[in-house]
Amino acid sequence: MPAPLSHLDVLESEAIHIMREVAAECKNPALLFSGGKDSIVMLRLAEKAFRPGRFPFPLMHVDTEHNFPEVIAFRDRRAAELGERLIVRSVQDSIDRGRIKIRHENESRNVMQTVTLLDAIQEFGFDACFGGARRDEEKARAKERIFSFRDEFGQWDPKNQRPELWDLYNTRVHPGEHMRVFPLSNWTEMDIWQYIAREKLEVPSIYYAHRRDVVWRGGWLPVSHLVQPKAGEEVKNIMVRFRTVGDMSCTCPVESDAATAEAIILETAGSRITERGATRMDDRTSEASMELRKREGYF
Amino acid sequence: MDLLRFTTAGSVDDGKSTLIGRLLYDAKSIFEDQLQAMERSTERRGGTGVDLSLLTDGLQAEREQGITIDVAYRYFATPKRKFIIADTPGHEQYTRNMVTGASTANLAIVLIDARKGVLTQSRRHAYIAHLLGIPHLIAAINKMDLVDYSEAVYQSIQTDFSAFCQQLGARDVRFIPISALHGDNVVEKSARMPWYTGDTLLDTLEGIHIQHDINLRDFRFPVQLVCSPQISGLPDFRGYMGRIESGCVRAGDDIVVLPSGHRSHIKDIVTYDGNLSVACAPQSVTLMLEDHIDISRGDMIVHPENPPRSAREFHAMLCWMSEQPLHPRGKYLIKHTTHTAKAVVQEIEHKVDINTLATGPASELKMNEIGRVLIKVQRPVVCDAYRDNRASGAFIVIDEHTNNTVAAGMIEGAD
Numbered sequence: 074m075p076a077p078l079s080h081l082d083v084l085e086s087e088a089i090h091i092m093r094e095v096a097a098e099c100k101n102p103a104l105l106f107s108g109g110k111d112s113i114v115m116l117r118l119a120e121k122a123f124r125p126g127r128f129p130f131p132l133m134h135v136d137t138e139h140n141f142p143e144v145i146a147f148r149d150r151r152a153a154e155l156g157e158r159l160i161v162r163s164v165q166d167s168i169d170r171g172r173i174k175i176r177h178e179n180e181s182r183n184v185m186q187t188v189t190l191l192d193a194i195q196e197f198g199f200d201a202c203f204g205g206a207r208r209d210e211e212k213a214r215a216k217e218r219i220f221s222f223r224d225e226f227g228q229w230d231p232k233n234q235r236p237e238l239w240d241l242y243n244t245r246v247h248p249g250e251h252m253r254v255f256p257l258s259n260w261t262e263m264d265i266w267q268y269i270a271r272e273k274l275e276v277p278s279i280y281y282a283h284r285r286d287v288v289w290r291g292g293w294l295p296v297s298h299l300v301q302p303k304a305g306e307e308v309k310n311i312m313v314r315f316r317t318v319g320d321m322s323c324t325c326p327v328e329s330d331a332a333t334a335e336a337i338i339l340e341t342a343g344s345r346i347t348e349r350g351a352t353r354m355d356d357r358t359s360e361a362s363m364e365l366r367k368r369e370g371y372f
Numbered sequence: 373m374d375l376l377r378f379t380t381a382g383s384v385d386d387g388k389s390t391l392i393g394r395l396l397y398d399a400k401s402i403f404e405d406q407l408q409a410m411e412r413s414t415e416r417r418g419g420t421g422v423d424l425s426l427l428t429d430g431l432q433a434e435r436e437q438g439i440t441i442d443v444a445y446r447y448f449a450t451p452k453r454k455f456i457i458a459d460t461p462g463h464e465q466y467t468r469n470m471v472t473g474a475s476t477a478n479l480a481i482v483l484i485d486a487r488k489g490v491l492t493q494s495r496r497h498a499y500i501a502h503l504l505g506i507p508h509l510i511a512a513i514n515k516m517d518l519v520d521y522s523e524a525v526y527q528s529i530q531t532d533f534s535a536f537c538q539q540l541g542a543r544d545v546r547f548i549p550i551s552a553l554h555g556d557n558v559v560e561k562s563a564r565m566p567w568y569t570g571d572t573l574l575d576t577l578e579g580i581h582i583q584h585d586i587n588l589r590d591f592r593f594p595v596q597l598v599c600s601p602q603i604s605g606l607p608d609f610r611g612y613m614g615r616i617e618s619g620c621v622r623a624g625d626d627i628v629v630l631p632s633g634h635r636s637h638i639k640d641i642v643t644y645d646g647n648l649s650v651a652c653a654p655q656s657v658t659l660m661l662e663d664h665i666d667i668s669r670g671d672m673i674v675h676p677e678n679p680p681r682s683a684r685e686f687h688a689m690l691c692w693m694s695e696q697p698l699h700p701r702g703k704y705l706i707k708h709t710t711h712t713a714k715a716v717v718q719e720i721e722h723k724v725d726i727n728t729l730a731t732g733p734a735s736e737l738k739m740n741e742i743g744r745v746l747i748k749v750q751r752p753v754v755c756d757a758y759r760d761n762r763a764s765g766a767f768i769v770i771d772e773h774t775n776n777t778v779a780a781g782m783i784e785g786a787d
Contacts, residue, residue, distance in 0.1 A: 093615075097596055124644050208447070212431075216444045231431050236469075238471070261449070
């Protein structure tokens, strides 16, 4: 009898099973790949699920063009290494075409991604999109199904979700509707880092401690072309790492000298603040902001 | 480190949310920003301090109405184990949520208010946990602080509830007197109940043996996908992808494919990390066979010694989850393992009053009702009885027109 499976083995097997169900039952799926740590884990799970074959779906990134350059470079390199097709759809294009109205150039584009994402889903006729969201991230996510139904407007109705029993997933949708599928639903931030360490996965360098210019705006914000110090603001150069990688205008790093996945695991074990609480200014606006965004069709 | 999935059931006033909040708080799995958000919410509602029950309110409507609508999943880990909690609301109309939460759980915590004793709803929770095949039950007698930590109250509830569980046939039932509000016997042992010598709730959760919960005896491998990539270097690769739902398989084993009955041997057990000599549930693997036989999604690969049944007609317990009631002769789809088939409900054999466990005739099953039915399927399902094998005994019922999942089903047997 082999040794009992560890929690990572069980989570991995569950995610592989979910991905294979989508491949078997959905006609035209896609995997949303941002270059962030959760979607990097998803790519490894897809390799485990489908090699030696090719992935039965393309990768797709909704690019805010407010991303960290290290992440975009990593995204392109990883897709090329895997030899899989990468589709990129840009929020800037949606703005240029008048699909999105902006107030000023440097505002956060997190919410805007929804428009570009839903347009792309319609453009390619995707009936299922894998997302890397986890239930431990946020309380609206804690109530979302692994197979999460979206109506023809791409909307999530949290009060009217399909019951999800055992691991018998109901993948059926009518034309124009689609599923968001979250293979990492049951993973925590800690599991992700343990898996990255175990699988020796490469992640963009900004996840590890590095020196960076930051300004304090209720959290450290990285100085970039989007965030310029205002009069009276002090620019500090400190050791930081990013716990999430999103829109540069609203993603805060945390002070850290953790330079390896193992060091991050130790830091995560001692952390007293949630991942999003520490790093996403846009999630602090109201108790329901993630729920509202999700209802509109956000990731 | 292993993984324990448990479900909590309790009614609005049983203190379920407080219990989960307490467990997470004392296990240091509540973060400072969550705590601050709870403080702000508590103050907004005119309270002071931290109301731990607020942690589990996820949706806007829930916060507005102060109720729990849906199953929420929570995560915490101790140095010994990782835990997934399926937190389900307890009101009667949400039987479907309780069934959903129970379907993936190894353990259920049934909360009993010490002041009220065993109520109808406590029995209902235990019944559903048992029906869904949850192997371990913990009866947490809560609000002991409100009965002066009385041993007599605890014992009388234990006697009542044990009798009911015995009637159900539940095997592993444990009792723990707690106060979720003050933390007695949740994570820390209570100094106010020296008469209780058993483990705290967290110790129990950490210590319970779950290795035997999974059926490692009967090899069941429903085929999810056939992989024949036809790429250079692997012109003849033909693998059957899936997850081992129960039992173990070894390279070289004799196998039979159901329902066709074709026989072969396992050539290789392939994974991304290399071939294995043996693999067990719940591993996801790719099987290669010695012989080229016709196999497709929905087929099941098993050992010839103890095969499951192939049945076109079977009896099952159904928990109905749709606003549209089930009528006899109703046509649906059922999804069982990786096999989806057209099905017709031939007959509603009886309905269970989940409050009394009494059975009686029924002409329909309404939302949240549970009954025994006879189902006929267009293509045979390869199945076991749910009590022997949860993975090959469970199915869902789908309405072909709305695409909604309308029922959870548990196979009892075939004639």
